[in-house]
Amino acid sequence: MECPKCLSVLTKKYYKGMMEVDYCPNCRGMWLDCEELDKLEDMVFDDDGNKGSLIHRQELGTQKCPVCAGRLYEFQYRLYDLRLDACPENHGFWLDAGEDERVMEIMRSQQAGVHRKKNAEQEWKQVLKGLHAFLNRP
Numbered sequence: 001m002e003c004p005k006c007l008s009v010l011t012k013k014y015y016k017g018m019m020e021v022d023y024c025p026n027c028r029g030m031w032l033d034c035e036e037l038d039k040l041e042d043m044v045f046d047d048d049g050n051k052g053s054l055i056h057r058q059e060l061g062t063q064k065c066p067v068c069a070g071r072l073y074e075f076q077y078r079l080y081d082l083r084l085d086a087c088p089e090n091h092g093f094w095l096d097a098g099e100d101e102r103v104m105e106i107m108r109s110q111q112a113g114v115h116r117k118k119n120a121e122q123e124w125k126q127v128l129k130g131l132h133a134f135l136n137r138p
């Protein structure tokens with residue numbers, strides 16, 4: 001397979017001890033199939049119910065899928081300003097160098113957000129209990 005960006009030959013690389021990806025030794029981007037991206041999310045955010053929808057906005061890009069040579073779609077990942085390129089035939093996704101780390105950061109911050117929300121709800125319950133107790137004072 002060839003790199004959609006610089007047309008170098010992709011090599012196999014075992015990524016973070018989790019999965020095999022096709023890696024470009026020249027521009028350091030990598031190609032993930034759809035299953036592989038799911039695994040990447042599971043590493044830091046192991047709750048399918050909270051993953052939400054993957055594709056926010058998409059437009060036809062200029063790069064080509066290394067599997068079928070179809071033009072990749074550029075899209076934004078989960079409302080964040082992270083651009084990925086995806087094959088319209090669902091062969092996979094292209095990540096530029098460093099974008100995988102951004103996905104991890106986004107997942108971590110989503111997880112932190114969930115915890116904050118839980119704490120906020122608990123705090124609100126305490127406030128309501130306090131108010132209830134105050135209003136029911138003899």
Ligand SMILES: [Zn+2]
Nearest residue numbers: 003006024027
């Ligand atoms: Zn490349």
Ligand SMILES: [Zn+2]
Nearest residue numbers: 065068087091
């Ligand atoms: Zn394809």
